[in-house]
Amino acid sequence: MDRLIDAINAKQNPSVVGLDPTEALVPPQVVASFADEVRDEVESAEEVPAAQLAVAFYEFNRAIIDAVADIVPAVKPQIAMYEALGTNGVDVYAMTCEYAAERGLYVLGDVKRGDIGSTAAAYAHHLSGVAGPDGASYDPWHEDAVTVNPYLGTDGITPFVEAAAAADKDIFALVRTSNPSSSELQELELASGGRVYEHVADLVERWGEATVGERGYSRVGAVVGATHPEEGKALRARMPHTFFLVPGYGAQGGTAADVAGMFDAEGSGAIVNSSRGIIGAWRKSGRYSESMGADEALDLVAESAREAAIDMRDNLRVAVYR
Numbered sequence: 001m002d003r004l005i006d007a008i009n010a011k012q013n014p015s016v017v018g019l020d021p022t023e024a025l026v027p028p029q030v031v032a033s034f035a036d037e038v039r040d041e042v043e044s045a046e047e048v049p050a051a052q053l054a055v056a057f058y059e060f061n062r063a064i065i066d067a068v069a070d071i072v073p074a075v076k077p078q079i080a081m082y083e084a085l086g087t088n089g090v091d092v093y094a095m096t097c098e099y100a101a102e103r104g105l106y107v108l109g110d111v112k113r114g115d116i117g118s119t120a121a122a123y124a125h126h127l128s129g130v131a132g133p134d135g136a137s138y139d140p141w142h143e144d145a146v147t148v149n150p151y152l153g154t155d156g157i158t159p160f161v162e163a164a165a166a167a168d169k170d171i172f173a174l175v176r177t178s179n180p181s182s183s184e185l186q187e188l189e190l191a192s193g194g195r196v197y198e199h200v201a202d203l204v205e206r207w208g209e210a211t212v213g214e215r216g217y218s219r220v221g222a223v224v225g226a227t228h229p230e231e232g233k234a235l236r237a238r239m240p241h242t243f244f245l246v247p248g249y250g251a252q253g254g255t256a257a258d259v260a261g262m263f264d265a266e267g268s269g270a271i272v273n274s275s276r277g278i279i280g281a282w283r284k285s286g287r288y289s290e291s292m293g294a295d296e297a298l299d300l301v302a303e304s305a306r307e308a309a310i311d312m313r314d315n316l317r318v319a320v321y322r
């Protein structure tokens with residue numbers, strides 16, 4: 001986690017831009033501009049729409065990464081948006097991670113993996129790499145961290161912790177998620193006392209304890225939703241060595257004031273994600289027109305994303321670096 005914390009400190013910005021493209025978030029003229037190129041490259045006509053969107057997602061992401069690379073420390077591509085386009089989409093997920101890494105950004109892959117130990121060991125290739133030539137490993141994903149699902153318990157997480165430690169990478173386990181139905185399971189009272197998410201929080205703190213870095217946080221972070229400000233504040237105190245990834249800012253209603261309590265006394269300990277609020281800002285800019293060309297529309301996407309990212313950074317600075 002030291003690398004992430006240093007990147008946050010260098011930019012004085014505890015925020016991460018979520019790269020969650022969907023068809024509705026990419027200007028239609030950008031998608032249309034790739035029709036001919038894609039038609040020439042695919043093997044069958046049925047592949048065209050998904051392949052075309054995948055290329056458009058990549059150009060959209062590159063425009064956003066270029067626009068924010070000097071002001072944010074990290075990006076969080078959400079793999080679901082890419083997997084939804086099949087294998088072309090998965091390629092674009094990896095290409096997006098690689099491009100962001102080349103631009104010097106910490107890449108947090110939101111892949112939410114979790115399974116029994118033997119299968120988790122296979123999923124941990126996101127951190128350890130895949131088989132390369134001469135027995136060496138090769139990293140096709142270019143992620144610095146991934147999100148994991150702790151529901152299967154310790155044996156489902158240990159392979160990720162070991163892979164993270166070996167590769168100087170990190171993981172973030174779901175503890176108190178931002179979505180409305182999260183309370184159905186996470187708030188259940190345990191017979192032994194406390195709530196389910198509090199017990200998960202204690203496990204996460206324990207899973208990380210052998211990997212605490214120079215900045216005081218372990219390689220095992222926690223996902224804590226901005227939509228739970230009071231619980232997040234209590235978790236901050238309960239998990240002194242666990243760095244938080246805080247989604248739910250912006251589109252889900254979370255504000256800078258809501259997340260302030262999830263930071264430590266030095267203004268560290270958390271990074272706040274916004275996806276639609278940044279990458280979809282062009283739609284609320286009032287400057288979009290259907291008559292724009294693809295390049296002009298991409299310029300608007302980039303400008304609007306930068307403005308939204310600066311706005312988020314400045315709001316967080318006021319609320320957190322007090």
Ligand SMILES: O=c1ccn([C@@H]2O[C@H](COP(=O)(O)O)[C@@H](O)[C@H]2O)c(=O)[nH]1
Binds near residue numbers: 249251
């Ligand atoms: O509790 C959680 C865990 C993950 N997410 C993910 O974060 C982004 C949020 O997107 P917005 O557009 O900023 O709402 C998305 O990738 C989710 O899958 C979350 O929201 N809450």
